[in-house]
Every structure is written in C-alpha cells, then in structure tokens.
Amino acid sequence: MKLIIKSIAFIALLHIVSCGKKEEPAPSLSAPLALNPSGITQNSFLAKWVRVSNAESYLLDVSANRDFSSFVDGYQSLAVNGVDHEVMDLEANTAYHYRLRAKSSSAESSNSNVVSLTTLIPEGIPLKDAAKNFYIGNIVQSNRLTGKHQEILGSEFSSISAEYEMKMNIMYPNEGAYNWTAADAIVNFAHDNGLNMHGHALIWHNATPDWVENYAGTDAEFEAMIEDYIKTVVDRYKDKVSSWDVVNEAILDGSGDYRNSVFYQRMGKDYITKCFQWAREADPDVVLFYNDYSICSDATKQSAIFTMIDELQNNSVPIDGLGYQLHISYNYPSRDDIVSAVNKSVDRNLKVHFSELDIRANPNNDLSSLTQSRSLAQKDKFKELAEIYSALPDDNKYALTLWGLKDDESWLLDFHGHIDWPLLYDASFNEKDAYYGFLEGLMKN
Numbered sequence: 001m002k003l004i005i006k007s008i009a010f011i012a013l014l015h016i017v018s019c020g021k022k023e024e025p026a027p028s029l030s031a032p033l034a035l036n037p038s039g040i041t042q043n044s045f046l047a048k049w050v051r052v053s054n055a056e057s058y059l060l061d062v063s064a065n066r067d068f069s070s071f072v073d074g075y076q077s078l079a080v081n082g083v084d085h086e087v088m089d090l091e092a093n094t095a096y097h098y099r100l101r102a103k104s105s106s107a108e109s110s111n112s113n114v115v116s117l118t119t120l121i122p123e124g125i126p127l128k129d130a131a132k133n134f135y136i137g138n139i140v141q142s143n144r145l146t147g148k149h150q151e152i153l154g155s156e157f158s159s160i161s162a163e164y165e166m167k168m169n170i171m172y173p174n175e176g177a178y179n180w181t182a183a184d185a186i187v188n189f190a191h192d193n194g195l196n197m198h199g200h201a202l203i204w205h206n207a208t209p210d211w212v213e214n215y216a217g218t219d220a221e222f223e224a225m226i227e228d229y230i231k232t233v234v235d236r237y238k239d240k241v242s243s244w245d246v247v248n249e250a251i252l253d254g255s256g257d258y259r260n261s262v263f264y265q266r267m268g269k270d271y272i273t274k275c276f277q278w279a280r281e282a283d284p285d286v287v288l289f290y291n292d293y294s295i296c297s298d299a300t301k302q303s304a305i306f307t308m309i310d311e312l313q314n315n316s317v318p319i320d321g322l323g324y325q326l327h328i329s330y331n332y333p334s335r336d337d338i339v340s341a342v343n344k345s346v347d348r349n350l351k352v353h354f355s356e357l358d359i360r361a362n363p364n365n366d367l368s369s370l371t372q373s374r375s376l377a378q379k380d381k382f383k384e385l386a387e388i389y390s391a392l393p394d395d396n397k398y399a400l401t402l403w404g405l406k407d408d409e410s411w412l413l414d415f416h417g418h419i420d421w422p423l424l425y426d427a428s429f430n431e432k433d434a435y436y437g438f439l440e441g442l443m444k445n
C-alpha cells in the first residue's frame with residue numbers, strides 16, 4: 001500500500017515539476033533584412049542579407065515576378081547559410097527579385113523585404129541584333145561613308161537615311177537637271193553594306209530649291225512638275241529604297257493648320273494626297289510615310305495630323321506609316337505622352353517609324369560638360385524610347401532611326417548654338433551610357 005502511495009506521490013511530484021517548470025519558448029526569429037546584391041553579371045548575382053540571431057539557416061526565394069507567383073528553378077525556399085549566396089544560371093538583361101526567411105529547428109521567420117535587380121546585357125550584342133523585328137537606323141552623308149563611320153554603321157545598324165542629300169534641293173537643284181551623285185553614293189553604300197535604305201524626304205518646305213519656290217509656270221504646270229519629280233525619283237530607286245518620307249512637316253506647330261508652303265499655295269491641301277498617289281504609282285511596294293516632329297508633345301498638332309491621316313485613309317490614299325521625328329530631351333516628353341501618341345498610329349494600323357531620334361542632354365544649356373548624372377538620365381531616356389518601340393506590335397514596327405552617329409556631328413549644335421551630347425557615341429566614337437541604355441531597352445522585350 002505504502003508503495004502505491006509513494007508511486008502516486010512521485011508521479012504527482014513529476015507532474016508539478018513539469019507543469020511548474022516554465023517551458024522555454026522557442027526563440028522567435030525576426031525576418032532577415034535583404035541587402036542589395038553584388039557581383040551582378042549577365043547570368044548571376046550574389047544575394048546578400050544581414051544575419052538574424054538564433055537563425056540556424058535561411059530559406060531563399062528567387063523569382064522573375066515581383067509577386068513571387070513563380071520561382072527560378074531551384075530557388076524556392078532554397079536552404080542557405082551565412083549571409084550571402086551566389087544565384088546562377090539566370091537570363092541576361094532580365095529583372096529578378098529575391099527575399100528570404102530565417103529558420104531554426106523550431107521556428108521560421110516571416111519573409112524579408114524584396115530586393116530587385118536586372119542582370120547585365122550580353123556583351124558584344126550589336127544594336128541591330130538586339131532589335132526584334134525592326135531596323136535600327138542612322139543617318140549618313142556621302143562624305144562620311146568610310147573608316148569608323150562605315151565600321152559602326154555596318155556593325156551596329158541595319159538601316160540608313162540620307163541626312164540631307166536625298167532632298168529636292170540637292171537632287172533637283174535646277175529645273176530639268178537632276179544631280180544623282182550623292183544620292184546614288186548613299187543608296188549604293190546601303191546596298192553594298194546590306195543596309196535598308198529609307199528615303200528622306202520627297203517633299204519638304206525646308207529643302208525646296210529656289211527655282212521651285214519661285215516657280216514661274218502655272219499651277220497646273222507646277223503640279224505636273226512635282227508629279228514628274230516624285231515619279232522620277234521613286235522610279236530611279238525602286239527596289240533599292242524600301243520606304244520614303246513622301247511629305248515632311250506639312251502641319252504647323254501650335255495651330256495645327258496646314259503649313260503655307262509653296263506646295264500648299266500652288267496645289268491646295270490635296271497636294272499631300274497627290275504626292276502619296278504619285279509615289280505609289282511609281283513603286284507599288286515602297287512603304288510610304290508622313291513624317292513630322294513634336295507629335296508627342298504638341299496636342300493640337302498631333303490632333304491635326306491624325307485628322308489629316310484619317311482623311312487620307314478614308315479616301316484610300318496609300319499612306320502606310322507615320323514618322324515620329326522625336327527630337328526630344330532627356331526629361332521631355334513623358335513616357336506616357338509618347339506611348340499615347342504612338343498608340344494612335346497602332347489604332348490606325350500604321351507603321352511607326354521613330355525617324356530622327358536624338359535626346360538632348362543639355363536643353364537648358366546648364367552644363368559645360370556632360371556630367372555623370374545627366375549622362376545617366378539620358379541613358380534612361382534612350383532606354384525608355386527603345387522599350388516603347390520594342391513593345392510595339394510587330395505589324396506596326398518598321399525602324400528606330402537615330403539622327404546622328406556621334407555627338408559632335410549633330411545638327412543640334414548649329415540649331416541651338418550649344419552642345420547637347422544628344423547621341424549614342426561621343427566625339428571619339430566611344431559608346432556612351434546612352435548606348436548601353438538604348439541596348440538594354442532593345443533587349444527588354
């Protein structure tokens with residue numbers, strides 16, 4: 001009997017001790033602090049974080065989606081130790097996100113903050129190969145078709161436009177007397193170097209020879225002369241020039257009225273219709289553009305241009321596309337305004353040509369040299385423009401053309417009287433930050 005009582009007492013004692021002894025709670029684990037990665041390459045990065053006390057290991061998540069709706073193979077709750085881990089076998093020029101949790105034998109923390117990064121673009125990818133389903137263009141002059149110009153145009157670009165030598169004042173300087181020398185040299189250069197040739201520009205008030213401005217004949221004779229000019233030029237370069245800016249800058253800034261050019265004065269506003277029809281009659285396959293500037297920044301002009309285009313399309317005039325010159329600045333116009341303006345062409349099934357892109361880094365002339373911060377801001381803008389163009393539907397793509405190769409050759413120098421560093425290469429043909437931003441943007445989609 002005594003033994004039973006003793007046993008009961010002993011069990012009771014054990015129970016009291018066990019109940020009385022406070023269970024040590026599992027040490028709580030705070031969420032780790034994920035740090036910016038280091039050593040980012042085309043295919044890897046070093047994920048980093050701050051050690052969590054009482055953690056025995058960590059669980060690492062890596063995803064290409066900010067919401068972690070999917071995971072990179074092998075990187076879902078991957079058990080890792082220490083305070084960093086090399087994440088590998090990634091895609092180049094791709095955004096990734098990582099987070100992690102602390103773990104012990106009896107606890108797991110909540111998720112850390114999310115850190116995002118983009119892997120580097122593959123080295124040595126030329127611009128033209130980074131572009132998906134569209135040309136990367138630049139401008140040429142007949143006295144710049146050799147040496148470094150030829151090397152870069154041939155390796156990085158897939159299309160060219162004549163900066164000024166395929167305009168009327170150069171090709172048709174005197175009535176009845178064409179001068180094909182420079183235009184032929186440029187068209188032959190395109191052919192010999194496997195480059196697409198964009199024709200710029202058949203009709204432009206700023207490149208009209210004096211004899212046309214002061215044409216002595218009747219309006220009917222004027223119209224016949226313009227028809228003959230357009231058909232002569234388009235026919236000469238048929239199968240060599242794949243597209244033409246048929247009419248350039250016919251709509252006025254601000255008012256959106258038709259520009260009172262000699263063409264408007266002598267032929268009326270139907271001159272635009274007739275020029276497109278004549279170009280089509282001369283070449284059934286050539287892609288025909290209307291080209292203008294400030295389309296993304298001047299709402300009145302933009303509205304007038306699309307009203308004109310709607311009229312042309314409603315009358316079955318053979319207009320294939322719209323050229324957005326895009327002589328812009330590092331901080332203007334906004335991405336939204338550019339996308340909104342471009343979508344108006346997509347809605348009309350038009351080809352979109354970013355036809356004369358340069359991005360002023362010094363629009364207010366507040367810099368005497370290109371600072372790193374302004375260079376990086378310009379890089380971001382070039383990346384933005386390349387992303388916008390790359391995201392177009394394939395049916396609406398044609399070309400993204402830069403208006404100059406290197407900064408010191410830009411027309412802007414004369415036009416604004418100060419350096420704007422507006423292009424992808426510096427005066428010594430070195431690739432700028434802008435070049436890499438542009439390339440990243442092309443690779444994005």
Ligand code: G3I
Pocket residue numbers: 163164167206207248325356411
């Ligand atoms: O190269 C000759 C040189 O040998 C000669 O001594 C000198 C003086 O006559 O002229 C030089 O050619 C000039 C050429 O630029 C190269 O600098 C032409 O006269 C001049 O008219 C030409 O200006 C061009 C302008 O259009 C007019 O055609 C610019 O380079 C060119 O960037 C500019 O481009 C226009 C687009 O076609 C339409 N959108 C706007 C854009 C900027 O204005």
